[in-house]
Amino acid sequence: MFELRQVLDKLVKMGVRDGDLTAIRRERLTIDFTDRVEVCKHTSGCVLGFRVALGKRLGLYLSNDVTPRGLEEAVNTVVKIARVSPEDPYWVSAPKGLGASDVDKVYDKRLAQLTPEEAVGIANSIIDGINSSKPGVKPVHGVLNVEVLERTIANLSGEEVSRRDTFIVYYATAKAGEGDESATFSDFQQSRLLDEVKPYTFGQDVGFKAYEFIGAKVVDTGVYDLILDGRVAASIFSTLLSPAISADSVQMNRSPLVGKIGSEVMSLNVTFIDDGTVPGFMGSRTCDDEGIPVKRNVVIENGVLKSYLYDTYTANRENRESTGNSHKASATSSRPFPNNLILKPGEYDLDEMIEETSKGVYVLKTIGEWLSNPVSGYLNATVTHGYLIVNGSIEGKVKGAVIGGDFYQLMKSKVLGFSKDLHGSGNSYSPHVKLERVQLSGK
C-alpha cells in the first residue's frame, strides 16, 4: 500500500518532531435482506490519519488518497493546519511507549476470508430461522456486516504498533400477524469469531418473540419491580455511564461524576470494570487507538468511584499514565471511552429473579434509552417489549411504558441484585439487573 515511515520522513523534513499517524485498512462485506437477500456489497479501502504537533500547535488530517501525490498533499495540508492553529496549553506530546497486550479471540482468519457466497448462506439461515419459527411470521429487514480491520499506529519517536480485528454483527426484524393483530421484534447478534454466531437459532428466536408479542398491552401506570434484560441494562450503561467516566468529560466539567473519586456513587453491590483484554468481547483489542496496550481498569468498586478512563492527552493534563482507552474518530481525534464496560455479575438465575417478584416487569427491549442525558444523569427509556410478572410468574406481554428517573439514584438505592450471566450490547456488558419499586408511565 504505502510505507508509513516514508510519510513520517516527509513530516520530519518539514520540521515536525511530534505527532502520530494511523493507517487503517478495511474490508467490509455487507448483506441487506428482507425475506430474501436483497443486496450484497464488498468494500475495501484505506485511510491515513495524521495528528501533527508543532510545539503546542496541533493539526489533524484524514485522507484516503494514498497515491504519492495524495500523500504529499496530505503532509503539506496537515503541517499548514498546525502552523496556523493557536497553541493548546494542555498538549504535552503524542503517546510514547507503544505496544500490544496479549488478547485472544479478536481476529478470526476464517471470518477475514469469508466469501460472498458464505455470507449469503448466513443471511439465508437467519431468514430460514424466522420463516420456520411460527406460522405467519416473516422476516421484514435485516443487515449482516462482516468487517476486517488492520490498524497501524506510528509516532515520530520511531515507535510503531499494529493490530488486527474481525467483527461479525447482524440484526433482523420479524413481523407476526397483520394490522392491529400484529407485532414486530428486532434483535442482533455480535461476535469476533465466525464459530460463535448461530444464525438459524437466532432467526428462530426473533420469529418466536415477534409471534409472542401479538396482543401485547400497554401497562398500567404504577410502581413495579423491574428486571432489565442484560442487553437493555448494557445499553443504558453505555449511554449514561461511559461518557461520565471519560476523563475528557470530567476535565471539561461535563460529567456528573466530577470530583467524586473515592465517593460512594452507586449501591455497595455494584462493581464496574473496564477491560479491553477479555477474549472475544466486542471492544477487546491488543492496543488502543493511540497504540497504548489495553488493560483492566477498575472504575467503580463496591459502589465507590475508583478511576476515570484516560487517553494520552487527558492523562498528560493530570500528569499520569494513559489507561489505554483512546478511541479515535476519523483516525485522528482521540477521546477516552471504555474498551469493554462490564458490570460484575451476581448470583441469580433469571428464573429465580422472576420467581421472587410479586409485581414487576421483565424489560426485554426498549427504544430511546440512548437519548438519556449523561450530563444530568437522567434516564429515559420506552419499553417496547416486556413481560408482566405477577406473584412470581409471567402473566402477560406489555409494551409502551416509559421508565424515567435519576440513573444514579436508581443504581444507589434501588438495586436488588444481578444475574450470573453477562450479555453484551456493543462493547457494554451487563447481567440482568433487578431494581425495586420503579415508576412506570403507561396508560
Add this chain to the structure above:
Amino acid sequence: MELDWILSEGEKLGVEDLSLIYHENVYEVFTADNRNLREAFRSGVKGLGIRLVYNGGFGFAATNMMDRDNVHKCLEKALSIAKAVQPQSKIKLAEVKTVKGRAYSKFEENPLEADFEKKVKVVLDANKAAFNDSRVKSASTRLAILYDRRIIRSISGVDVEVKCFTTGVSHVSVAYEAGVMERVSHQKSMVAGWEFIERNDWDGFSSDLSNLVCKALHCKTPPPGSYTVVVDPEVVGLLLHEALGHASEGDLVSSGGSILKNKLGMKVASDYVTIVDEGVVEEGYFIPYDDEGVPKGRTVVVENGVLKRFLTSRKAAVELSMEPTGNGRCQDFENVPIVRQTNFYMLPGDVKFEELLEDVEFGIYIKGKGATGGQVDPGMGTFTFSVGPSYMIRKGELAEMVKGVVISGFILDVLREVDCVASDLHVSTSVFGGCGKSAQTVKVGDGGPHIRVRRMTVGGG
C-alpha cells in the same frame, strides 16, 4: 474523472444494468472547548462505487484506489458478487430515461478557501461568549464546512453531477448549580458559502444557549399525562421525518416494515395536514438529483390528510409498481442507494402562531432548541422524542419553562389530532449530523410550520 471506459467494460460483460458513483467529500471541523482551540481537522475522501445487475443478481463493490487496475478489479468483484447472490434473488430496477444534468449549490465565497485564522476566531469567540454566567461550567463549539461532489453515470445514459457546500456552527453549554447539572445544545447550518458564517452572530448564538441552560437548571418537569400541545417547526420536522417519513419509504413498505402499507388513498391525518418531500427547498439540503441520477422534484406524500405517494428508489419503484421519485440515496461511494427522504416537511396553513395558543386552557409549547433526538418503530408507528426546554401554556398564554420533556405515542393518532396549522414555515438542515438507516447516514432537511395537536402523551424525564 474518466468513467466511460468502465461503462464500456461493463457492457462487454453482459450486465443488465450498471451504474457508477464517483464521490468526493471534504470536511473541515474546528472545535473549541472551554476557551481553547481543541481541534482543527480536515478530511479529504474520494472513491468509486460500482453497482450492477447480472442475470437478476445484484452486486456492488467500491474502491478508493482509482487507478485503472484497481477499478477493473472492483468491477470484477461486483460481478462476482452478483453471480454469488443471483440464485437467491432476481432484482429489477426501474428504467431511468437519459438524464443529463449539472447542479451546483449557490455560494458567494468558497468556505474551504476562507482564511483559516478567521475560522479559528469565529469558533473561539463564540466559545468564550458562552461563559456569560458563573453557572456555565463547560462550553464546546464547533464550526464545520462540508463540500460534497457526486458524479452519477449509467449504461442507460444517466450523466449527472451535483456539487454542494454546507456550513454551520454547533454549540453545547453545560451549567451547574446546587447539585444540578444540565446541558443544552443546538446547531445552525445552511447550504451556503463562507458568507453564511460571516453574516450570523455566533457569539449571540452561544450566549443565548447559555442563558437557556441556566434558566432550565432549576425548572420543573411537567407531570406525565396527555396534553394539548403547540409544536414548533423543529419538532414538527423531527416528528414527521422520523415517524412518518421513514414509514413512507418504499423499501419499508414493500417489505412489510411500515405502518403505511395498504393505506394509499386512505386518511392518515387530519384535513389540515399536507406533507411533501422536495429536493431543493430554501434552507434545506440540496438534492436536485438522487444518487441514481433521478431528478428530485416535489413528491406530495400526504395531501389534506390523505396518503398519496410513497418515496421510491429505482428498486423500490419496481417492487411497488410505481415510478421512481428520486429518493435513491447513499451515504458515499461505499454504499448502495436505498430509499431515503430528502427535505421532508409540512406545508403551512393560514393561522398566526398566537391564534394556536388562544384557546388552549392548559397545555405545553414544545420547543426543539436543545432537543436530543428521537427513535421510532416505523412498523408499529410508535415514537419517542426528547425535546428541548419548553413552556407551559395557561389560559392561552405562554407561562413557565419546563425541562426534560419527552413526547411519545403513535404517529397516526398524533396526525389525526392536528387541529390547527400556522402560516409560518421553517425548514432546516445540519452540516454536523444526518439521518441514519441501514448503517448509512445522509444529509436531509426537515421542518414545517407551528402546529397544534389536541392530545399528545408527554412523559417526564
